[in-house]
Amino acid sequence: MSETTPLVLDVDGTFLKTDLLYECLWAGLGRAPRETILAVIRHFRHPARLxxxxxxxAPLRTDLLPVNPDIADLALRSRMAGREVVLASASDRLLVERLAAEYGLSGRVFASDGETNLKGEAKAAALVAEFGERGFDYAGDSAADLAVWRHAENAIVVGPVRSARALSADGANIVEIANGWKFRALIRAMRPHQWVKNVLLLLAMIAAHRFDLQTLIPVLWGMVAFSAAASSIYIVNDLIDLEADRLHPTKRLRPFASGEVPIVVGMGAAAGLALLAVAIAAWLGWAFLGVLVFYMILSLAYSLKLKRMRWIDIATLAALYTVRVVAGAAAGKVDVSIYMLIFIYPVFITLGCVKRLTELTLAKSDERLPGRGYSRADRGDLLNVAVLGIVGALVIFFLYSISEQGRQLYPTTWLLWVAMVPMAWWLNRMVLLGWFGKQDYDPIVFAMRDKFGLGLLMITLSLMFWAAGLWAKWFGL
Known part of the structure; x- marks a missing residue:
């Protein structure tokens, strides 16, 4: 490559490991969803205006966008050699100019201007008019760049572009730079470790003492549907939270925030998982389908708005956990006690407070958490609400133990009172671990890995089975 020939870089998928159009779309859905959706509908047929x-x-923090390290290194070496490095993109000029300034690239940029969508032939014509035929080297990553490569002195092909093979047949000078994404990174974005939360669907079956396969198998399918639905929402949540995640010490490494997986791939995966969840739910019955759709709508509302609202976010988290219990009852066609729902909701309120306490304890500053409404000054209030949740849950459990329904299912009432001891121990331990930042950002996931805590839960469950007479029924004890 000549040291005097300008180096022209495409932006989306080339200089950046992301796409500015999709970045703006998801940032807009997170900040102003109604205005963003209307803009998409109004300008769908006019890409430059859109x-x-x-x-x-939704103005972007372009300094946070993930850069392709190989292309950034090429740009740096070219600048040190005295070459002009120019950005040419179909993205909006405002963002491209800001990006060029932040990375010390040429102030001469080529981009869409609200009227002309600078892509393919339009970009090729603009570059040839500025630099002349074969007067520049060009780096791109898609089939649309073929029109530009045909006029470049050297074609720098980033990632697998099948249509670029035609350049070789024409005798063009080609430099290939490996790029792409890996399927295991997409699996990581689906957060399969979070599927453990869906064991909550088993609670209604266990509480009703229904341990037959006719009940269990539909509940297991329900867990599959909720896992797919949850993964779909997790992907949507990550796409909405791109900027907040990039400001976070560990979340910045998430597949979409880091550019490890393209946003458009995430959009396709989210849609596919949602369709799978709805299909399974429809097969299980209208009641379960209604619960799952409600869960997905509430989860989406949480991602778009509710998680940024103080206290509303915790109430919503508790509701999302509680809905899983209702879903298990709908899948297995078992009755769920109103006492049970009233009992587990304050438990989940406590765990929601634990989640925020953990985040605040591990935060690096006293500023509000990115994308959340809490700062370290709120830790005391969160602790108080968590304790109130524990007290409320234990009081409701006690009232259930002396209710008519409780005495029918659990004849040995005093054993239920004994079970309250390890239950209270577990809840208090979770709160203390959150207060001191000694657990995972998600308390449910942490609880399923915490051996000591699992021991306390098993003791609680064993005492409840004893109170119900199940040990005697099963093993003659």
Whole structure:
């Protein structure tokens, strides 16, 4: 490559490991969903205008966007050799100019301007008019760049582009730079470790003492449906939270925030998982389908708005956990006690407070958590609400133990009172671990890995089985 020939870099998928259009779309859905959706509907057939409108609705922190290290290194070496490094993109000019300034690249940029969508032939014509035929080297990553490569002195192909093979047949000078994404990174974005939360679907079956396969198998399928639905929402949540995640010490490494997986791949995966969840739910029955759809709508509302609202976010988290119990009852066609629902909701309120306490304890500053409404000054209030949740849950459990329904299912009432001891121990331990930042960001996932805590839960469950007479029924004890 000549040291005097300008080096022209595409932005989306080339200089950046992400796409500015999709970045703006998801940032807009997170900040102003109604305005963003209306902009998409209004300007869908006019890409340049749509890009300009989305860039206006949700200005991006371009300094946080993930850069392709190989292309950044090429740009740095070219600048040190005295070459002009120019950005040319179909993305909106405002963002491209800001990106060029932040990385010390040429102030001469080529980008869409709200009227002209600078892509393919339009980009090729603009570059040839500026630099002349074969007067520049060009790096791109898609089939649309073929029109530009045909006019470049050297074609730098980033990642697998099948249509670029035609360049070789024409005798063009080609430099290939490996790029792409891995399926295991997409699996990580689906957060399969979070599927453990769906064991909550088993609670209604256990509480009703229904341990037959006719009940269990539909509940297991329900767990599969909720796992797919949850993964779909997790992906949507990550896409909405891209900027907040990039400001977080560990979440910045998530597949979409780091650019490890393209946003468009995540969008396709989220849609596919949602369809799978709905299909399974429809097969299990209308009641379960209704619960699952409600869960997905509430989860989406949480991702879009509710998680940024103080206290509302914790109430919503508790509701999302509680809905799983209702879903288990719907899948297994068992009755769920109103006492049970009233009991588990304050338990989940406590665990929601534990989640926020953990985040605040591990935060690096006293500022509000990115994308959340809490700062370290709220730790005391969160602790108080968590304790109130524990007290409320234990009082309701006691009232259930002396209710008519409780005495029918658990004839040995005093054993239920004994079971309250390890139950209270477990809840208090979870709160203390959150207060001191000694657990995972998600208390349910932590609870399923915490051996001591699992021991306390098993003791509680064993005492309840004893109170119900199940040990005697099963083993003659």
């Amino acid at each position: 890009k300009a409108e989305l860039a206006r609705i």
